[in-house]
Amino acid sequence: MALAATLVLIAFGAVVFHFASPWQQLPIASNWHAMDDALWLTFVMTGVAFVVLHLFMAFALVRYRHRAGHRASPEHGNRRLEWWLIAVTTVAIIGLLAPGLTVYAQLIDPPAGAQVFEVMGRQWQWHYRLPGRDGRLGMADARFITGANPFGIDPQDAHGQDDVLVQGQELHLPLDRPALARLRAQDVLHDFYVPQFRARMNMVPGMTTQFWFTPERTGRYEVLCAQLCGVGHSNMRSWVVIDEPRAYAGWLAQQPTFGGAGPSGSSGAAGTSVTAGVPGGPAEPGKLGRLLAQQKGCIACHSLDGSRGVGPSWKGLYGSTEALEGGGTAKVDDAYLRQAINAPQASIVRGYPPVMPPAGLSDAELAAVVDYIKTVR
Structure with a gap:
């Protein structure tokens, strides 16, 4: 009985949590409202199946529980039940797949002039x-x-x-x-x-x-x-x-x-x-390096304002001393930065994951990026 009550509480709690949860979809900002409709249809169908199955299991635990003087008797085959299950399952699968396939067909077929x-x-x-x-x-x-x-x-x-x-x-x-x-x-x-x-x-x-x-x-x-x-x-x-x-x-x-x-x-x-x-060329100091850093995605991992990112912030980095994994320190100068950019696994800064791939910059590109890092103060 305790297990049956637990299954009923799980089914009820899942429904309550779904509607009371603070984690909801972000407001839609495009024309794909059909995506939301298809998603909600999936939620409804799977949610109903989830609740029905849990309640059925609870019912079965109560209805067919062990009782003194009662003995189970085997029953082989039930064509009527099998046909009902086949029909319900087929309708459910079509209901799940058809909206998604319809929307997907529209998603990859752009209008003229896009x-x-x-x-x-x-x-x-x-x-x-x-x-x-x-x-x-x-x-x-x-x-x-x-x-x-x-x-x-x-x-x-x-x-x-x-x-x-x-x-x-x-x-x-x-x-x-x-x-x-x-x-x-x-x-x-x-x-x-x-x-x-x-x-x-x-x-x-x-x-x-x-x-x-x-x-x-x-x-x-x-x-x-x-x-x-x-x-x-x-x-x-x-x-x-x-x-x-x-x-x-x-x-x-x-x-x-x-x-x-x-x-x-x-x-x-x-x-x-x-x-x-760039109109006028890289006239300001570090401009060429800044564009290269943006293009190569460096700014996604290295902040310019001192905040912690995937890698060390570039603000005030040049001329500082970095603590390295395994002990030891390194002075951040031109040679260190060149190695850290093109061979980042050679020395890992303590507290940061070793996830940076080699940038593969040419000598001229390396010099430009290093010059830009010098300007980030």
């Missing part, structure tokens, strides 16, 4: 690319991928020269305009996910996947990786900012292009890296 943006996932950072003035993304291939060309854009493709390479880990999109996300992975399986948009998609190395959504609310929304992609998975985050059209146009005008000219047509130094497209 604004395209490309996402490249790599351990453990995001890169974003937008079409330039010609409205087309340039061709890309893995053999062209370098530290300064994470998308592998073909430098001989004219359509790629005006592609907009987003600086940093913050992508902007205009309000109320369908957006088509084209997704690629450079190394392992990733998943581009913004909870408020109710849309996500796996990113598989060697192929391009896609989904679309229409932002319906302005705001700043966090991007997560929804696949366990390695030890730094939890830090693979960035932001999508939804702007009014005028604000979006202003942000877009500030982004560099692959070929070295601003999106509005302003000229810059020729080149094929994100740093080449």
Whole structure:
């Protein structure tokens, strides 16, 4: 009897917890209300099954409990019960699968005129690319991928020269305009996910996947990786900012292009890296290193304000002394930073996990990033 009462309390408590729980969905910010409808249908069907099964087990424990003078008798086969179970199970499976398949078919079928943006996932950072003035993304291939060309854009493709390479880990999109996300992975399986948009998609190395959504609310929304992609998975985050059209146009005008000219047509130094497209070039101290640090995703793990991150903060780092795992200390100078960036496992700072991969920067890029770290005071 105690076990039967426990099963009834579990069923009742699960229902109460579901409605009273503080952990609810974030407010939706896109057109995918059908996702919420499908999710709620799943909750209802699985919730009803959960409660019914627990109550049935409680009933069976009470009804068929051991009693003196009673002896169980075997019964083989019950076709009527079997057909009922087959019918109910079939209807339930169709009810669970049909809404999801219908919504998924719509999710990967974008409307005409949707604004395209490309996402490249790599351990453990995001890169974003937008079409330039010609409205087309340039061709890309893995053999062209370098530290300064994470998308592998073909430098001989004219359509790629005006592609907009987003600086940093913050992508902007205009309000109320369908957006088509084209997704690629450079190394392992990733998943581009913004909870408020109710849309996500796996990113598989060697192929391009896609989904679309229409932002319906302005705001700043966090991007997560929804696949366990390695030890730094939890830090693979960035932001999508939804702007009014005028604000979006202003942000877009500030982004560099692959070929070295601003999106509005302003000229810059020729080149094929994100740093080449900055109008006026890297005139201020550390500017080139700052752009490289944003592009490589360094800022996702190393804060600039002294706050603790996955790795040590860069604020006041240069010239300080770091305690190392296993004992000993190290003076943070040019040589130490060069080694920490390109061979991070050589010396691990005490209290931080050994999750940073080698950055693979060239000597010139290393010098630029080190110069930038010197300016973070």
